[in-house]
Amino acid sequence: MGDHSHGDPNTSGTVATAGQGQVEKFQDPGLPPHRPRLADKDPRAEKRAERQVAILFAVSIIGTLLFFVGYFAIRLDESTAISTLRLQNMLLGLGTAFAMLGIGVGIVHWAKTLMPDHEVAEERHEVRPEEDRQVAEKMIGQILDESGIKRRPLIRNTLLGAGVLAILPAIGIFRDLSKNINPDVLRHTMWDEGVRLARDPEGTPIRAADVTIGSAFHVIPEGLNDLHEGKLNEKAKAVVLLMRLNPEDLQVSPGREDWNYNGIVAYSKICTHVGCPVALYEQQTHHLLCPCHQSTFDLTQECKVIFGPAAHPLPQLPITVDSEGYLVARSDFQSPVGPSFWERG
Structure with a gap:
């Protein structure tokens, strides 16, 4: 307790001054303990998650095929009924939604359930130009190993199929914007x-x-x-x-x-x-x-x-x-x- 008899704020202790009450620095608590997921402990859960990812990629493939049906199979002319127009719009909308969501949700589910989820702390270091290629090659190899794409052919093949098909509707649409159209x-x-x-x-x-x-x-x-x-x-x-x-x-x-x-x-x-x-x-x-x-x-x-x-x-x-x-x-x-x-x- 300071001396309050004189009421001096510099000596009474009622006002904090430099150097008083310094708080000690917090120590780095480190990384939290890793909590393994069900797929990390149970091979059956891992296989189930792999099938779920493949199903999501297959949904993307089906969505792209729906888009193809709506865009190429249904032709509109002056005699087209409004119900046919609505059917085409529904196929185009649902096809695009399934194609995009299938890939997006599938990749997210893959990352959350099957890819390694260990937290890593790395110190910054100076990048040396001579080592750039080796570092990049090592990083790519590590990513491929951690993703498990080499040892999960079902996921790899469905992802490739969904990705290739997903860009084809855009090619079909842009085809209609040909430079050969007479202005x-x-x-x-x-x-x-x-x-x-x-x-x-x-x-x-x-x-x-x-x-x-x-x-x-x-x-x-x-x-x-x-x-x-x-x-x-x-x-x-x-x-x-x-x-x-x-x-x-x-x-x-x-x-x-x-x-x-x-x-x-x-x-x-x-x-x-x-x-x-x-x-x-x-x-x-x-x-x-x-x-x-x-x-x-x-x-x-x-x-x-x-x-x-x-x-x-x-x-x-x-x-x-x-x-x-x-x-x-x-x-x-x-x-x-x-x-x-x-x-x-």
Whole structure:
């Protein structure tokens, strides 16, 4: 106890000073004792765990095969029933999930039940360039020995099979993005001079008087619903968003003065990033948003990109009205619709 009679904090003991009450350093407790797992003690448990890992890898193989069936065996066309489309989506989703989860869970289960789990503490040491190769070779050999892949052919073979098959769906998908696809496919749509703008999906034409400030319409070319072949492909290229703003809010570029009608503008609904449908319109800010990757387009600046990964503005459809007051296209889009990796004029 310090002397409290004078109330001096430096001598009374009420305030700690340097050197008082130093705590001794903690000693390194070392590694905890190793607790062997059931598979370490029981050969039957080890074999059971090996079979479980192999089954998980086999599940991955089955998932990849399901993906193949959904992607290659089920073909879609204009007459495809909605139930067939749902079946394909289910096979693609379940196949991808099983293929990825089978490998991931299998490797985790393998590591937790069969690979050595001893904790190791190693001192840092200076790596000498001459010894790099030998050290790396030793490490790889140690990893192979500890994983047991050399002496567990069932796990090794199922893992190889699952891994090889798992990358094939990606190859099949990327095959559809061949460089040989003609970019002019997205350069021309059903829109042409005099084609009326119609409501999607009804197909009824739209009068200019029906479009009020702040409203938004999902639009297709009139006559699209009458197609018997290629309807979905044509719709995928030609879908449009139609909105009306105060004409004073529009910033019109030279040469586009007659592309809108009294503040009514029409833009492609296909995002220029990866082709998702741009379907969200903020009336107060005049922004169009893509829900996939949050690309944002400013309607007052001819759908200029103001946020997100899209690299190009949405293509504008030039419009006017006919003698009956219906909105019609002046021409086709002046630039190709769709993602920006397609060629553009």
